[in-house]
Amino acid sequence: MAAFVHFLGLCFLGILVVVPWGAIASDEDPLQDVCVADVHEVNGFACKSIANASDFVSSLLRNAGNTNNRLGTSVTAAGAANFPGLNTQGLSFARIDYAPGGVVPPHNHPRASEVLFVVSGTLRVGFVTSDGKSTLFTNILYPGDLTVFPRALVHFIINVGDSHALSLSGLDSQNPGASLLPTVLFESNPTIGDDVLEKAFNLPQNEIDMIKAALKA
Template identity: 85%
Template sequence: MAAFVHFLGLCFLGLLVAVPWGAIAADEDPLQDVCVADPNAQVKVNGFVCKAMPNASDFVSPLLRKAENTNNKLGSSVTVAGAANFPGLNTQGLSFARIDYAPGGVVPPHNHPRASEVLFVMAGTLRVGFVSSDGNSTLFTNTLYPGDLTVFSRGLVHFIINVGDSQAFSLSGLDSQNLGASLLPTVLFASNPTIGDDVLGKAFNLPQKEIDMIKAALKG
């Protein structure tokens, strides 16, 4: 019996090594052809309740047709089409995004806890990068041109900046209908309620005056 239990344990460990854990963390597979989201449903589930009578328009979205205003402090604008605003995506495990950039515009360091991202450059010159989570914090960075693709793995911190002298835009496909996004500056210095200044001071070796300046800058 002990030998059999030991054998089962080895089989289980083998499974742990063989199974792609990123796939386990992904959205569940759909169990039917379509499940158009009903955002007005009173019942709340992990996703959206299916609409009783879908129609053809539920499977089309104009959300990404036009460039959005980049006249802001970051010089960028992100438009995401997910199940919440594109009901036909419900249960498909997909989202799509358009990002517009002014010259010098940036999407600050952030991560998506539930999605990997493939980014395709449509116009302009972008510098992108992500940081490994293996303990070495290795930065992988590249300069991209129209027609180039890059990938950001699920959960890894990444950034994008327009390094050209004209407007740029890119399109991204993500493997979750509700990808989530944690912008590091906001998460760390502008959470609600805020992380204690004693914690931030120790973590970043910052005096109180500089913590106050960072928080004020993010609010302004």
């Protein structure tokens, strides 16, 4: 029996030696929606030959964003594209300012989970599961509270207080992506066919037209 176990051990070691590690390792997560092969590009950004101290600090989130818009919110994001020191770290950060009633519409981040911290104000947040049951998990958050939005799940945020609110979010991707459902469904380029939208939402053509016009306005 001991000889047989010894033989199996030798076989396993032989496999480790013969099979390249790259063949049994998983691929890294993609950093963008698509990545058509180009020998001159990499999945992300190439590294600078010489790094400077200024590459690792950013004032992008120092000032409040303009919430004078239809949604009453402003999202200011810091990722590898505008904060070079984040490149290859798998991280990005965002500041969200809210007017009273301001909302971040249902959306998802296909490449990241998100942790949100409430700095000021009162927020109602929620996410919906993708297990076929579409279970909604929702909570009211106050200053100092944290919540998490699991990777790729549709979630939303709304300011339910009487004053302006501020939250900060950390995401575990340097390019998490963001798909706003209203934009994806009704303002894609080129547009999704109205025949698809009519059947998907069980709405007549005139109401589809009204939704598109309202979003454009």
